[in-house]
Amino acid sequence: MMTDSARYTASELLAVMSARLLQDGQVVFAGVGIPLLAASLAQRLHAPGLTILFEGGTIGAYVEPGQLPPSTNEQRCTRRANMVLGSTDVLLLLQRGYVDVGFMGGAQIDQYGNLNSSYIGLPERPTTRLPGTGGGNDIASLTQMIVAMKHEKRRFVERVDFVTSPGFLAGGNSRREVGLSAGGMFRVVTDLGLLGFDESSKRMTVLALHPGVTAAEVQANTGFELLVLSDLPVTDPPSNDELAMLRHLDPDHLYTA
């Protein structure tokens, strides 16, 4: 897309930009793919004290370079981890409040940060049945969320066909009103920029642009009207160190094709 394609792919940009959002000392609950990779990247660079949890039942993962798992449920997830436990029990750590940030990919997102990974079309007669929530609903319901996804108009829609994982629902206080008192959408990282949510309306807001991207391009690739900060900052491009470590972790481009 709008990336400096000679140096990095859109997926690599996503992984680097989202890794930068994770802070040393945090507890992050990461899904497979870019989230797992970005969390591992953060852990190897600026956040060595980052604790990574996987829903398969791993606490304190330290994934081996070139040995990325096909999901967060295989033995590769547990190598050099602090603890393995049942998947119900690791998910209960979210409910108990031990997790600072949840981190996952998304198939479809709307202006209030609701995610759909279940149905395109009506549930009774979908045009596409998607794989479903997995732990996505639990993570999004119980902690602050970072979502990493490609910025495409068909993925950024005014209203998702189906709320699999709740963002701010209908905006305003609606998330709290249904009983979700913890968490909420924090950041959406795309290959075009960095987005957040307006304090009161909870509408998606452009917070920063990646190098070479204009606000008009972000809007043109979005299926609803975005709020935009005045004086938009531009993110620093992925450094050589970040890209080198990323490619060391995923030499076969399993997650960054």
Next chain:
Amino acid sequence: MRIRLRLARPCNQLRGSVTLSYDDLCRRTRERDRSLREKVMSLDEAAALVPDGASIGIGGSTLSRTPLAMVWALIRAGRRDLVCARGISSSEGELLFASGASRHLITSWFSLGIVWGVSRIMRAYTETGRARFEEWSHLAMGLRFRAGAMGLPFLPMRSMLGSDVLTQLPDARVIDCPFTGEKLVLVPALNPDFALIHVQRCDAYGNAQIDGLPFMDLDLALAANRVILTTERIVSNDQIRRRPDQTKIPFLAVDAVIEVPFGCAPHECYGAYEPLFDHLNHYAAALKPDAEQGIRDYLARYFYEPASWTDYLDRIGLAELIDAARRGKSIYDD
């Protein structure tokens, strides 16, 4: 404040019931022979215990510790209308749908894995209404098995509120907590007729030791009304008694023990073998041009034609098994 729950009713139109009344649950447990006795049998004998329409809880998760040999035996025995429940489902769910063994899977996620994309069989069967993928959150699946294991009809939880996952589930309820007034979701117990669980080792009585990730299997074993255990190897009761802290499933919950080396192949068994990636690639490629024809051909070659489980493994190939075992055992290397 009233909590309304309909009990002792099937969660579906098919025969297998998954939430039982307490009287039924206790009666079924009392009727089981819970004595310390040998339970070793063959895959075919174990498959014969499971009637058409039974509800089945499947152990492991995604590509890990899947009781694939038992699923293989049930499909070969021509079982129909099994109501299946698993935390996260993968190729075993595709094979259950495509063989006609099941038309109803209760799970949180159903596809092959990120490397292979969205399951084409899951899509083909659910989009045409030929089979049902009943979607609960992963934690909801876990708490449903846990409630079942605890002898309780439900457990409360805080996720799924406000989502469309919840609106699709008539069997879940939202209540105001009687203590705090907070909104909570109640999820009903899952007490499947059978649990299928694969472990690294157990004795002839069914004392099962699990290495690595336990997933939901401890709860599933206690929630189920009968447990069919497949194991990489059967060890002596003396060996079990040397390390009772390693025993995760007690013999008294187990009804059948079958020794099946590589019993999860092509999925992984922690510390024994990793997923057989080449075979999974071969499987995914076979389903690429025409998923339904592809899986029929796969079922014929790997499920119906082999004379035995060993013959199945032979068709997968020695080189693959050796490589997967080398990778699997490497988890214990420094």
